[in-house]
Amino acid sequence: NAGVTQTPKFQVLKTGQSMTLQCAQDMNHEYMSWYRQDPGMGLRLIHYSVGAGITDQGEVPNGYNVSRSTTEDFPLRLLSAAPSQTSVYFCASSYLGTNEKLFFGSGTQLSVL
Amino acid sequence: GENVEQHPSTLSVQEGDSAVIKCTYSDSASNYFPWYKQELGKGPQLIIDIRSNVGEKKDQRIAVTLNKTAKHFSLHITETQPEDSAVYFCAEEEYGNKLVFGAGTILRVKS
Numbered sequence: 001n002a003g004v005t006q007t008p009k010f011q012v013l014k015t016g017q018s019m020t021l022q023c024a025q026d027m028n029h030e031y032m033s034w035y036r037q038d039p040g041m042g043l044r045l046i047h048y049s050v051g052a053g054i055t056d057q058g059e060v061p062n063g064y065n066v067s068r069s070t071t072e073d074f075p076l077r078l079l080s081a082a083p084s085q086t087s088v089y090f091c092a093s094s095y096l097g098t099n100e101k102l103f104f105g106s107g108t109q110l111s112v113l
Numbered sequence: 114g115e116n117v118e119q120h121p122s123t124l125s126v127q128e129g130d131s132a133v134i135k136c137t138y139s140d141s142a143s144n145y146f147p148w149y150k151q152e153l154g155k156g157p158q159l160i161i162d163i164r165s166n167v168g169e170k171k172d173q174r175i176a177v178t179l180n181k182t183a184k185h186f187s188l189h190i191t192e193t194q195p196e197d198s199a200v201y202f203c204a205e206e207e208y209g210n211k212l213v214f215g216a217g218t219i220l221r222v223k224s
Contacts, residue, residue, distance in 0.1 A: 004156075040217075042119075042214035043202065057212060066131070099206060100147070101159055102149075106154075113168050
């Protein structure tokens with residue numbers, strides 16, 4: 001089992017560019033989520049999904065889109081990158097179908113210039 | 114959303130001593146309180162969690178206590194070791210299937 005795999009590990013964007021952060025899990029987890037981590041602010045929920053075809057907004061969803069076409073994949077799209085989106089992004093999943101007992105990926109460090 | 118306050122922001126202890134990190138929350142309806150450990154360059158990892166129908170839970174050197182009346186919960190690490198050095202995050206489950214995290218505590222264990 002690879003667990004939760006995030007790609008890329010590092011990315012630099014220019015303001016206004018778009019990109020997709022990839023997240024895949026091979027544990028057949030129904031629940032998947034995206035967090036961003038900023039210094040002194042802990043982790044903040046961006047979007048989450050309780051199963052294929054179902055997504056919902058978290059605490060800080062503006063500027064981000066998600067989709068869940070399969071159980072395994074949960075990509076995060078930045079539509080028009082802004083410097084405020086410079087952060088470390090983590091994908092997480094859970095076998096419980098809820099946000100309990102989350103398994104996190106190793107993160108994507110994103111810089112927007 | 115609701116807030117979770119975590120203290121202290123940094124904590125240095127001597128190897129073998131105990132470490133205590135405390136979190137307070139405001140949502141009286143919260144029922145689930147996990148603790149995550151994040152090592153440098155890695156994603157957070159769940160180390161222990163507790164539900165509101167339990168006052169204390171232990172797992173070897175780690176314990177969590179919960180006081181629902183006062184709305185605070187604490188992580189206790191006994192006999193600390195250098196490998197305990199990491200950032201620790203508390204969290205509470207908010208209505209709507211969402212976790213709210215504290216700002217984190219940097220724990221340094223000096224050998």
